Amino acid sequence: MPTPTVVLVHGAFTDTACWFGVVAELQSHGIPVVAPPNPLRGLVSDAAHVASVVSRIDGPVVLVGHSYGGALITMAGTAENVIALVYVAACILQEGESLSDVRDRFLATELENSLRHWTYPVPGGGEAVEVTITEEAFPSLFAADVSRTVVRVLASCQRPLAVSAFEEKTTAAAWRTKPSWALVAGADRVIPPDAERFGARRAGATVVEIDGASHAVALSQPTAVARLIRDAVQAVG
Template sequence: MSSENNPTIVLVHGAFADSSSWNGVVANLRAQGYSVVAAANPLRGLASDAAYVGSVVDSIDGPVVLAGHSYGGSVITVAAAGKTNVTALVYIAAFIPAEGESALELTAKFPGSTLGPTTSPAQFPLPGGDSGTELYIRQDEFPAQFAADVAPGTAALMAATQRPVALTALQEPAAAAAWRNIPAFALLTTDDKNIPVQAQRFMAERASAQVTEVAASHAVSVSAPDAVTEVILSAVQK
């Protein structure tokens, strides 16, 4: 059970998802008395997304445990740099980049991801009249690609409400690697079609993370919220 001395848990979603992907985890943590914030990740660029999440951390009095899913792992890795109130980093089927690495680079480091062929590009406006490219997973391919172990009706809703990610966000290298100074915990998903589990293992081992593996799809926070909660609580109670 939580006490007033426990950290606030900040959850950061990744690409093709939104904060509602944490609903089951939030309910579990709140039931145990923990304060939780599910931040709305802008998905526009790694540095700017990390700055936004960093501002959320700065707004919280007391210690913080940061948890990121997928691309959200890249975001918390940069956002936590220099934040003395962040006590642990939790990576849920997530990227754990070193300085200079991008999400796309890490995805391609090992074989097994089938994400690329399931995405479609769209253009969005940028300041000054330019445009950028953002990616969606095609709705008919979303359940099998992203959420194979999620109830079909829920997976279809996730497909319809997915948040697109700017391609440049996935290409942008990390400017910092906060896991070098902050304890890391990682939940690896062995049935993941977005980030191959071999890549997840490589990153987790490099970060000296405390590792848990589960047979789950990339959408593990939806399909297995209890397993995700357990890993986060390990970080909270370390």
């Protein structure tokens, strides 16, 4: 079997830059990597976008999702050439479940009180609502273990998430038939670590936990994140 291609799916409030260190680590070990932009417009449509990226890749794929991206790979991972899933400080949903369902099951983090709401135009006229994290709350909430200089840039360059994405239901759970790995960020203040542990346990994932890691663990500890992904690649490849 050829070496699987790793497809990295970022989450809300960030972009592909969150994967730079992880990409460099994987490439240094000869692993092909694709890190597509995530539209952040809706659970179902975003998952379809990820699936379209996967469909263009010849050969096996290990699909990796951070945060909201975890919910997307759960659906997009049903593609035939996806052979493993890796969740990084992620939402791991089951069929018929929404992000709001997970939020309601666990104690709310500070996230909901730190969101700024915006409107944006939608096709056909009208407006919809999207959210970002306030710049004041972003450093401690999202990336407490990342340098202050980098965090200030990240806070200014946020990608907003459509509010409608919180209520959409997943249509499939690829982890039921595909092996999975999960990294729990022990000091995550965006997704409660207990929610990450619950999802990983329900999916039967191989779990690694990093104490003190923030939600931005892919930025703060790219070597550890890449190591988990390499473990998955080696196990299935």
